[in-house]
Amino acid sequence: MLRRTFVGIVSAAALTLGLGGAVSAQETMKVGLILPMTGPFASTGRQIEAAAKLYMQQNGDTVAGKKIQLIVKDDTGVADVTKRLAQELIVNDKVGVIAGFGLTPLALATAPLATQAKVPAVVMAAATSTITEASPFIVRTSGTLPQNAMPMAEWASQNGIKKVVTLVSDYGPGIDAEKAFSGAFTKAGGQVENLRVPLQNPDFSPFLQKVADAKPDALFVFVPSGVGAQFMKQFVERGLDKGGIKLIATGDVTDDDILNGMGDVALGTITTHYYSAAHDSPENKAFVDAFKKANNGMRPNFMAVGGYDGMHLIYEGLKKTNGAGGQALVDAMKGMSWTSPRGPITIDPQTRDIIQNVYVRKVERVNGELYNVEFATIEDVKDPVKAAKSN
Amino acid sequence: MQDKPFMSSLTTDEVATSLRRKGRWGLGEVLFWLAAAATLFFLPERHLILNEIAIIGLFAVSLDLILGYAGIVSLGHAAFFGVGAYVAGIFAKEMTGDPLTGLAVAGVAAALLGFATSFLVLRGADLTRLMVTLGVALVAGEIANQASWLTGGADGLQGIMMGPLLGMFEFDIFGTTAYAYSLVVLFVLFVVARRIVHSPFGLSLRSIRDNSLRARAVGIPVNRRLVAIYTISAAYAGIAGGLLAQTTQFVSLDVLAFHRSADVLLVLVIGGVGYLYGGLIGAVIFKVLQDILSSMTPQYWQFWIGLILVVLVLAGRERLTERARFLAGRLFGRSAGAPRTAPAREGRP
Amino acid sequence: MLTILFDGVAYGMLLFVLACGLAVTLGLMNFVNLAHGAFAMAGGYITAVLMNRYGVPFLLTLPLAFIGPALLGLVLERTLYVQLYARSHLDQVLFSIGLVFMAVAAIDYTMGSQQQLIQLPGWLQGRVDVLGVQVGLYRSFIIGVCGVLVIALQLILTRTRFGSRLRAAVDDPRVARGLGINVSAIFATTFAVGSGLAGLGGALGAEILGLDPTFPLKFMIYFLIVVTVGGTTSITGPFLASLLLGIADVAGKYYLPDFGAFIIYTLMIVVLVLRPQGLFAHGR
């Protein structure tokens, strides 16, 4: 008896909510953008929010007869908040798409919801390989760490580097990067030693001392964007650069947002990544200029481009489905290709992950500012972890 | 206050009634809980946040038990909350998805930790206690971080699958089952807590808080009482954490973070310390405020929370609490307030 | 090995300059000021802004990084803190946490949430080889500056009239007042100097510890450890505790990267339980 009443109430509630959703769905498509706007990862949130708003400003807010409404929520980088916000956005605001996700745990925590509610989730920043496997409704427009780290390993082994120490932050993406790099590099005949740094770590010096003691040819680094600057300074301060240890990294370390502030210590760092603000293409020039103009001179980084492309994907998907959401929208997104500011990209129809060019870059001074200048391109890189699985 | 003949004083019956009256449920209290129950039916779209409020409320009640009643300050209460959350999560993952069993296990685990660490807070002044509790929470956080094979480390504990509640109610996406579950657990534990604070045991805690020298001098085994309430409080916090893990089906290191401990202190202080309802009222105010402020200015809501805290302390927290208690006393009958002057009672035969 | 020791000493010295103001407010005025890190952050930001926006040389910004937070501390002490000396520790904790939240959000609003980076002058960059030990120039500079500060503080407290008045004011404010000592002026000055030192520490540490709006929260725990482990009855206690913590932290990360933080927190608890007055304090 109790149970029946209870279920009755729940289904009644569901019905009202569902109906409400159907009515509003005709005029507007709400996009819930959940980002860390405060806390240690706030810069991620700022970049993505700015990029998403820029995209909407450039492309209007109506797609396939629907008005796009962006709802930005701050999850402070805390996973259970992300999950709660996503749930509220889906249940109360009836959003058609959730997007954002600054960090891996935030995306993973929300994945079951996307599946349960059949709402597409566009991952614009988080970079652990497994995220897209956590739900069939997750589509990614950022990139994965192995995608960036493996080309680095290949480039290193081709350029006379025999012994590498890896130094990564001890969490999902860091371990991903470490595995991808070490795997590829040992396969190519190199020698690797692994070090892990706690995620919350104010001082790199002891770890760098270990590196110095190991005397490798190169040091491969992954730390979340933002911490990179601090790392870089201590690397140079410790004189490792002069000790003949080459610094190689994924592009997170030389994040465009903070690169210029690092100063000359960053010069010459070799990184592989999918986006550089210095990428030479008309699309990118237009993007960078517009972004800077709209945001008080702030330089867009790879987070921003992830957010920008994420919005593009949502817009184009909606055009294709004529405004329908849910499974249809995810299906429409699969296989979509376009030329992004970062270069040509495709959403892999099998994995819903991104296929993109990865560039080898070197930090140089251009017009008085520091940039990652691309000097080699590896085309159409799939996420190597998932590619290896499917083979 | 002249010397009066004994005749004018209270009879034994009256005294007993007067004492018991404090433990009786007032009309306001009944209304409070009826209103809470009503939200289950009338606010379906707010169940997610209400669920969080219920959990934080329970967490704050647990802190009130030690801070408000026994006078133990803590800056690390999240240790128990977090342990409860992790235990409930891991239990659901590795053993069984039955929520009630998991909740009980979480409570027991937190109680064990509470018992073990209670001996650290027996001695020392406020500052030592603040630091020791903080340290315990930090160590717990560090362990959870290092034991990533068990806890998932910085990535969080993924893949918790909860079974249906009582084998009947599945946890739904609207959070209705979750909220109903949390609310019922909160209510049951609140009734128990209320019972505790109105018992002789509860009175002895208040006496320890007010004057431990005298409490010892009337033969109260102070240390044992403190250990007992600290353990109970830890169990409560652990259950609150367990509820969070079960209803969100996710646990991250954040449950052990410093700001959890700070937030719950804040919640309790906003609502008022030492009358149990403070934690619940504070949880409602805090969460609603956070929700409003953060939807107004996502980046800067912390500023306003900070400002509220500063103003609250400067304006005299104790005095405000006293008022809140007084109002609550009115609303909730006589149960909640600090002892107040009884109505004049002269001329009894 | 010696390099580790050297780095640890530099780190410890820095912690001491950052935390000694807290030792003073806590030990001498019995005020739990969790917002101490906010003054350090203020100093760091003063240096960063002056250098990056106005091109002021690093060394010139240091005095300003001292004066700014000191003035700020003075104003806050006179207007707000003074009302809370007599309150419970809990009230003080709540109040100062509130201040931290406000400071974090305010800096986030005005300066953005990203890491602030400063460019050290060339002569402070790099390292030299001293008797076979690799020594960082900037860390040597920190050790030098902090060393001078420690000695100066010790001398001020033990040898000057101000020092003796301060100690008198702390021992018994009422008696001190009776002796014609202006207790509140002494407290205000002490608070200001403590805040100023924190600011200087924040400026010096921006390069090594990083500087972003969450700075006060991130390092609060370290400051508290220094003060509670070192005890608050003297300057030497927190100084030794800082060195110990600095060395233990650096060495822990080098030798036992998995347990470094764990050991430090556990040690803190053990010290607090066994010697609530602090490890290096003489029983009062």
Next chain:
Amino acid sequence: MTPALETIGLQKRFGGLTATDNVSFRLEKGARHALIGPNGAGKTTFINLLTGVIPPTSGRILLEGADITRLCPELRVQRGLARTFQINQLFPAMTPLETLGLAVSERKGSGRDWWRVFGSDREIVDEVVGIAQRFRLADVLDERTSNLPYGKQRLLEIAVAFACEPRVLLLDEPAAGVPEAERHELLATVAALPRDVSVLLIEHDMDLVFSFAERISVLVNGGLFTEGTVDEIAADPRVRAVYLGESVDE
């Protein structure tokens, strides 16, 4: 006959200072005994040693023949050694009713009882009312303690100790600070304490001592100076010298 309370060679040193110097003292059963001495004679330290607030450096304390030297304060109370404080140590936010109820329930072992609502045990309530009447607190039972006049608070201080059902009651300057008007009530209740309770009165006020006590011990510089009946002490010129000298100093 075993004395109610006995110390054997009790000694307490703080660093170089000897606060209690080799005190061997007997409190007979049913005694009305006063302990006097000039300021700084070590009376408070002696009481703190007896009640277990501080541990002695050496020596023993016996309560009705049983060694309680190492017992913690609350256990001593449970064994029947209660005290009052020179400066009121009460629970300002509680009512006398609660305060007394607390002491009574604690003694009856129901202090651990966390499920029963306080006050539901009639036996306890009966006792509380009885004690309240004895100490003339019945008409203020429901007042907040901090609102009581000082004299009533003083009475409550003694009543709480009495509620512990002591075999030995230590009264530490019970009349200190009580205004003249309320004094009479207080003295009357102290005089009316039942004879099976042995009382040790620590007092400054000679009038009170002479009216209440049957034997007097004099403590000087931490050591027992002399002991005797009221008349003996009153007649002892050395006591007068010690005392008057002190009084002049004051």
